[in-house]
Each structure stands twice: as structure tokens, then as C-alpha cells.
Amino acid sequence: MADITTSSPSAARPATRETAFRVRMRRLNGVLLRLLSDPSAALGLAIIAALLGMAIFAPLIAPPNIPDPYQMPRDWSAVRMPPGTPGFPLGTTNEGGDVFYGVVWGSRTSLQLSLMVVGITVVIGxxxxxxxxLLGGWVDEVLMRVVDVFLSIPELIFALAIAAVLGPSFTNIIIALSMVLWVKYARIMRxxxxxxxxxxxxxxxxxxxxSKLNIYLRDILPNSITPVSVQATLDMGNVVLIGATLSFIGLSQAGIAEWGVLVSEGQAGIASGRWWASTFPGLMIFLWALAFNLVGDGLRDALDPRTEGR
Structure with missing residues (x-):
């Protein structure tokens, strides 16, 4: 009599998981290659790499202010200095703030803002x-009606109202943006x-x-995360834009090295020809938002199965 052996689901599971891992790694490599082959996405990746390098190496590029490196140093004897002034390569603000220091450390502030807000909103959403x-029924109805209420209010106005109630603070800006932006991820994930x-x-x-938990973690969640990843990439730029807007109108921490604060401090000098205090941080905000939007658009195309093989 022939020896007939059957493989149990538990015995087959490790091989299945290993195969699934290899498939995901191949897909990830393919996505990276398609991003690099897209000129606009590759440009966005290059800009992001440069900005991340500035944020990571900020203490080497601009020696930190003591005791708080995120507070811009002030020199009241060097007010409104133009770019190229010894010690102030990008000039100074009306209050003697070093624009170069603010631009460099502002990249780290923007990175922290983006990562914290996007991380919190992705998890909650x-x-x-x-x-x-998963649950449907009345749970779905209640949660989606809450989401609809949040979505009915424009993001900027809602964030402005929350930040104004909480008071001027960088932490409160993170809280305000997190309370506003999670709803889009909830809608996408549902x-x-x-x-x-x-x-x-x-x-x-x-x-x-x-079990339902294993099915969700192994089968549903990994296959649902693609549009969430694209939206998170786009929001990395959007968060800095909204955060800079809130800082511009005075809802951030006073004197912090942040691009929106610098633009606000320098706006009064534009009419009299002192353009540098607003121009350089404004350019950084533009590059940050542009880079993540380029990468987000490229990532959306790279992950779209309809464009595979083109």
C-alpha cells in the first residue's frame, strides 16, 4: 500500500509566509526602480535626500544655539543684515535672527512635524x-458619520480653530493637525x-x-496599505504647508527655528527691499512640498497595477 502523506495548514504556513515575503520584496524593488526611472519622482527623491541630509546634519552645518538649539539665536547688533554678511551668509531678520540658522534647523523642525503628524494620523485613521x-453595521455608521463631520470643515480652518483654542505652541500645532488629517486615512482604509x-x-x-486577527494582519492589512502610503507621502508636504501657515499667523512657539516663523518675521521688510528673510525659508517650504508631491505622484503610478509593464 502506497504511503500517502498530507501536509497540514500549520506545516505549510511558514513556507507560504516566506513566499509572500519574497513576493513583497520583489514588488518593493520594482517600485523603487520605477520611481527612479520617473524623472519627476527621481527629482523629488533627490530634493528629499538633500533636505533630510540638512535636517540630520544640522548640528554640523549650523552649530546649535545653547541651551535650546531650536530657538533662533538673536544678535541685536546685526539687525537687517543682507546675505553675504560675515557670520550671516543668508542675512538676518528685523529682530536680528540668523536666517541661515533658521533655514537649517527649520528643516529638522519640519521633519519632526511631518513625521509626527503623519504617523499619528495614519495610525488613528x-x-x-x-x-x-471589518465590523460594518452600526459601528460603521457611527464612525463614518463622525468622519463626515470632520470632512465637512476645511482642513486649514479646522486646524486654525483648534490651534487657536489650544494656544501658541509647536506641540499644539502637531495636535491640531493630527485631529484634522486622520479622517482621510479612515475613509481610505474603510x-x-x-x-x-x-x-x-x-x-x-x-x-x-x-482567526479574524490573523486574517486581518496577514491578508487584509498588507493589501490595503498601498493607497494609505501614497496619501501619507503627499501629506508629508501638505503638513509643512499648513504648519507654516499656522506659524505665519503667530500660532507657533515664539522664536523657534521654523520656516513659517521666519517668513512671518521677514514679511515687514519685503516692501523696503529686505527680501531675504522671507525668500529663503519660503523657498524651503516650496521645495519640501514640491518634492513630496512629486514622489507621491510617482509612487501612485508605480503602485498602480494598470501601469505595470509600461
Missing amino acids: TIVGSLAG AQVIQIKQNDYVDAARVIGD
């Missing part, structure tokens, strides 16, 4: 959207979960006895 999509949980491989996982 993913949890809310997943619960709504739609993805509802679509993916109807696929045959999810039904097959249920049939072999996988």
Missing part, C-alpha cells in the same frame, strides 16, 4: 477605518478593507480556520 470596514475582505483568498483563510 487605519484603526478607525479598519474597524468600520474602502480598502470592504473591498479586500470579499476576495477569495480571505474566504479561503476563514475556511482553514484562521
